[in-house]
Amino acid sequence: MIKLYYHPSPNPVKIALYLEETNTPYEIVVTDTRKGDQHKPEFRAINPNGKTPALVDGDIKVFDSTAIILYLGEKFGKFMPAKTPVAHAEFYSWLMFLATGVGPYCGQLVHFKYFAPEPKDYAINRYDFEAWRHWEILENRLSKQPYMLDEYGILDMSVWAWARMIPRFLGEAAWDKLPSVKRLLDEINAKPSAKRVEEIATRYSFKTEVDEESRRNLFPSNERLKKSN
Numbered sequence: 623m624i625k626l627y628y629h630p631s632p633n634p635v636k637i638a639l640y641l642e643e644t645n646t647p648y649e650i651v652v653t654d655t656r657k658g659d660q661h662k663p664e665f666r667a668i669n670p671n672g673k674t675p676a677l678v679d680g681d682i683k684v685f686d687s688t689a690i691i692l693y694l695g696e697k698f699g700k701f702m703p704a705k706t707p708v709a710h711a712e713f714y715s716w717l718m719f720l721a722t723g724v725g726p727y728c729g730q731l732v733h734f735k736y737f738a739p740e741p742k743d744y745a746i747n748r749y750d751f752e753a754w755r756h757w758e759i760l761e762n763r764l765s766k767q768p769y770m771l772d773e774y775g776i777l778d779m780s781v782w783a784w785a786r787m788i789p790r791f792l793g794e795a796a797w798d799k800l801p802s803v804k805r806l807l808d809e810i811n812a813k814p815s816a817k818r819v820e821e822i823a824t825r826y827s828f829k830t831e832v833d834e835e836s837r838r839n840l841f842p843s844n845e846r847l848k849k850s851n
């Protein structure tokens with residue numbers, strides 16, 4: 623059975639959504655990043671990058687949510703665009719926009735807003751600006767069509783994964799400026815598959831506090847600062 627190394631955060635949830643949408647049996651392997659599971663040798667053997675998600679399918683190991691969702695899309699042939707150069711030109715463009723823009727900028731915005739020490743105005747301004755810029759591009763796309771491509775697919779799942787968090791990093795009022803993103807979020811949230819994904823976090827115990835142990839595990843760069851002070 624497929625094993626999904628999981629933490630209930632944006633990059634892993636998109637994989638759980640794909641598996642739920644395709645009714646694929648899978649086993650959750652709790653990878654509690656606040657407790658440091660991502661640094662364990664047995665996890666690094668699957669994902670040398672030490673981040674969730676990772677997936678094991680028999681002898682096959684895949685890491686990075688974009689690689690995993692593409693792997694699954696190709697394996698099952700579902701929620702993928704037509705295999706034509708024209709369709710894939712559009713698909714890959716948006717896939718990389720999500721993977722290299724939306725995810726990293728939103729992740730850094732969360733980091734600087736909630737976890738970084740002062741002074742941080744410069745960093746918050748930069749990442750807030752960039753996160754907004756990316757979501758406005760998505761808003762523009764989704765104001766013209768119901769889904770990222772002609773049909774619902776893995777790009778929409780990736781949008782959903784981060785859109786769930788928008789009130790946290792852009793504020794509740796963000797929905798006034800992103801109504802089409804909200805429409806897609808609400809549509810996916812209403813699916814039984816998405817509800818099952820949200821339930822995963824309640825079935826397993828994941829550490830919620832961001833204490834000294836969590837900071838050490840999530841932000842190892844801080845240790846270097848401590849040594850140099």
Ligand SMILES: N[C@@H](CCC(=O)N[C@@H](CS)C(=O)NCC(=O)O)C(=O)O
Pocket residue numbers: 629631632633634655660672673674675685686687688725729839840841
């Ligand atoms: N590009 C990677 C990013 C993975 C990532 O940053 N995962 C976060 C959860 S959303 C994580 O595991 N953070 C814990 C850490 O950085 O130690 C992907 O898309 O899978």
